[in-house]
Amino acid sequence: MFTNRRAFLRTAALATAAITTAALAACGSDDGGDTTTPVTADQVQAALDKGGSITVWAWEPTLKQVVTSFEAKYPKVKVNLVNAGTGNDQYTALQNAIAAGSGVPDVAQVEYYALPQFALGKSLTDLAAFGAGELDGTFTPGPWSSVKTGGGTFGLPMDSGPMALFYNKEVFDKHQIAVPTTWDEYAAAAKKLHAADPKAYITNDTGDAGFTTSLIWQAGGKPFAVDGTNVKINLADEGSAKFAGTWQKLISDKLLAPVGSWSDGWYKGLGDGSIATLVIGAWMPANLESGVPGAKGKWRVAPMPQWTAGANAAAENGGSSLAIPKAGANNALGYAFLKYATAGEGVKIRVDNGAFPATTAELKSAEFLGKEFPYFGGQKANEVFAKSAADVVPGWSYLPFQVYANSIFNDTVGQAYVTDKPLTDGLKAWQEASAKYGKDQGFTVG
Amino acid sequence: MTVLAPPTISRTGQAAPRPPRRRRSWTGWAFVGPFMAVFAFVFVAPIAYALYLSVFRTRLIGGTSFVGLENYQQAFTDPQFWSATWRVTLFLLVQVPIMLFLALLVALAIDSGRLYGKAFFRVAVFMPYAVPAVVATLMWGFMYGSRFGLIGNINDALGVMLPDPLSPDLVLASIGNIVTWEFVGYNMLIFYSALQVVPKSLYEAAELDGASQLQVIRSIKIPAIKGALLIATIFSIIGSFQLFNEPSILQSLAPNAITTYFTPNMYAYSLSFSGQQYNYSATVAIVMGVLTMIVAYAVQLRGTRKDR
Incomplete structure (x- = not known):
């Protein structure tokens, strides 16, 4: 058991080092004040001409091709694309690196929900200093408003995630199940499918904060209200109750595959038909193509099932920006890459490889909308996604400490998946634990 | 430490009886x-x-x-911290005796000299200790999988439904199994080396007196390795209280069964790295450190008192 102790000591030492440097860094930045000096386009160009190497932390698959073309265009620049984990894993690593003041990437992928927390912690560069304000109008309103948080522009939208129903047509045809248009139909389809094939599930879910909040969003719930440092949390509002009602049935009847998203088992299930649908963001096609190449041609896309029959409501799921951590070594070069990937030539490369853009021009172009996806049997999937983007229910907001809240989701709501505890109790526990953290952190929580 | 008082006689040239008075060295x-x-x-x-x-x-x-001291007040009334502490205490009370008993059994068996292929067994039992805890946990994690893992395969092959080792009720036992697998060999080696130094003449004397093997074990071997038993127990107590690697890695496979406050160390980790509550995390670490010290010291006191 020495290993345990060593590991812990190492962690403790790391934490200690992290805290020391954080304290020192804090002292350092006090001297210089908090204003960021503007960086002109010329300076960015000069950095490009001079060359150098930058590190990018991202898990978005199409960035690989963007890096290749960026390096081809600017041969003096070397871009190290690192997958430091998906979502929370990466944020933990990023927070550690920022706190330690070393190993901080020059550019990092940060989902919209996580941006306020990093901005609040003064970990990110305000891109207004680079003239990001000029890009107003380049991006669709939802993502653009998401990156303009806390009085700055802390990232540029890379993609957006209007949700859709991805389903394995082969499985649906085999068991003669109609594609569900409402959540009630979805629950019925789940039952029918699992009865027909005990190894097949309508979808996987082991408790996923992002998915849950998106479904509450679609149902019209507004559980988080933020006004400066005043925060209101109500995970028992009407939208949350609608979600809990339907999802409780799926959990109680054991109709959800107990497989974590992004695990090996998940990819396997998506490939062999044992996970028949995914209700997920429009950035998914690129992940399917790279992660589940074997199921090419079997999958299709349909609008999200509705809470009210005949309605047209959608929600965003995930969607990321690229941001520049303050502690990154080469901010100017970082911005050059960031702009190239989100608003420059990189956008087309990413779209061509299956990503879903957040830029107005691409979203409206006939070429984009008319693109046929061989993975989806030639379906023009972007039409479905673009429609969903337009139908996103307005007025949603995340907590300014959503990263932490999501990290304790499985402690609270997750219990409903493995015990007899009802989902509503789990949501209530999540609300209480999040409120407690908010209060501890100095927010006024109502 | 003779270095501390080098002879100064030759330099001063004085007679020896006078005590050397010089500045402290x-x-x-x-x-x-x-x-x-x-x-x-x-x-x-x-x-x-x-x-x-x-x-x-x-x-x-x-x-x-x-x-x-507010952070300390908070820690003492924090239900999550105490549930984590209670969990590792339970782990300590169940897993450590099992592991040490198995280790003792193997050590005695190898020491008995009646085992064929003694060297092989010694190495084979010790081998898991050489596997990094992370790798061992990943390996066991795959075996525990009730859909794609060994458990899943057994279920499929035999048409049975084994209980899920990663369910909230069983996950602590599953972790105990991994830790036992990892550390039986290590503890066995401690016991075995202690047994090696028992004088052979004692065994001969016992044999002449007509003592059975069990009597030899009870009256000679176990008393002789009491010190080693004590050390192994203290190491295991510390290890249990600091349980981290195994649950932390299994968490991705069983996110709902292994909470962020599953063990005190995991709690400290998530407080500091997910919640950025470094101060409270430090408090939890200190309280846990003191608790560990108290328990280990109490066991040591008791162990040495019995020696007399």
Whole structure:
């Protein structure tokens, strides 16, 4: 058991080092004040001409091709694309690196929900200093408003995630199940499918904060209200109750595959038909193509099932920006890459490889909308996604400490998946634990 | 430490009986200095810094403020902290006796001299200790999988439905199984080496007196390795209280069964790395450290008292 102790000591030492440097860094930045000096386009160009190497932390698959073309265009620049984990894993690593003041990437992928927390912690560069304000109008309103948080522009939208129903047509045809248009139909389809094939599930879910909040969003719930440092949390509002009602049935009847998203088992299930649908963001096609190449041609896309029959409501799921951590070594070069990937030539490369853009021009172009996806049997999937983007229910907001809240989701709501505890109790526990953290952190929580 | 008082007679030229009166020699410090510097830097400083951290509180809104012992008050009334502590205590009470008993059994078997292929068994039982805990846990994690893992395969092949080792009720036992697998060999080696130094003449005497093997074990071997048993117990207590690697890695496979406050160390980890509550995390670490010390010391006191 020495290993345990060593590991812990190492962690403790790391934490200690992290805290020391954080304290020192804090002292350092006090001297210089908090204003960021503007960086002109010329300076960015000069950095490009001079060359150098930058590190990018991202898990978005199409960035690989963007890096290749960026390096081809600017041969003096070397871009190290690192997958430091998906979502929370990466944020933990990023927070550690920022706190330690070393190993901080020059550019990092940060989902919209996580941006306020990093901005609040003064970990990110305000891109207004680079003239990001000029890009107003380049991006669709939802993502653009998401990156303009806390009085700055802390990232540029890379993609957006209007949700859709991805389903394995082969499985649906085999068991003669109609594609569900409402959540009630979805629950019925789940039952029918699992009865027909005990190894097949309508979808996987082991408790996923992002998915849950998106479904509450679609149902019209507004559980988080933020006004400066005043925060209101109500995970028992009407939208949350609608979600809990339907999802409780799926959990109680054991109709959800107990497989974590992004695990090996998940990819396997998506490939062999044992996970028949995914209700997920429009950035998914690129992940399917790279992660589940074997199921090419079997999958299709349909609008999200509705809470009210005949309605047209959608929600965003995930969607990321690229941001520049303050502690990154080469901010100017970082911005050059960031702009190239989100608003420059990189956008087309990413779209061509299956990503879903957040830029107005691409979203409206006939070429984009008319693109046929061989993975989806030639379906023009972007039409479905673009429609969903337009139908996103307005007025949603995340907590300014959503990263932490999501990290304790499985402690609270997750219990409903493995015990007899009802989902509503789990949501209530999540609300209480999040409120407690908010209060501890100095927010006024109502 | 003769270095401390070098002979000075020749230099002063005086007669020996007069006690040498000279300034205190710092030579000794020069020898212990490197150690003291490293000790202060890697041992004292982090603890002092953790203590320092534990009396402050940093918030997202409002910055850092001095809070005295409030963090400690909070820790003592924190249900999550105590549930984590209770969990590792339970682990300690069940897993450690099983592991040490198995280790003792194997050590006695190998020492008995009646085992064929003794060297092979010694190495084979010790081998898991050479596997890094991370790798071992991943490996067991795959076996525990009730859909794609070994458990899943057994279920499919035999048409049975084995209980899920990663369910909330069983996950602690599953972790205990991994830890036992990892550390039986290590403890066995401690016991075995202690057994090696028992004088053979005692066994011969016992044989002449007509003692059975069981009597030899009870009256000679176990009393002789009492010290080793005590050491192994203390190591295991510390290890149990500091349980981290195994649950932390299994968490991705069983996110709902293994909470972020599953063990005190995991709690400290998530407080500091997910919640950025470094101050409270330091407090939890200190409280847990003191608790571990108290328990280990109590066991040691009891163990040495019995010796007399």
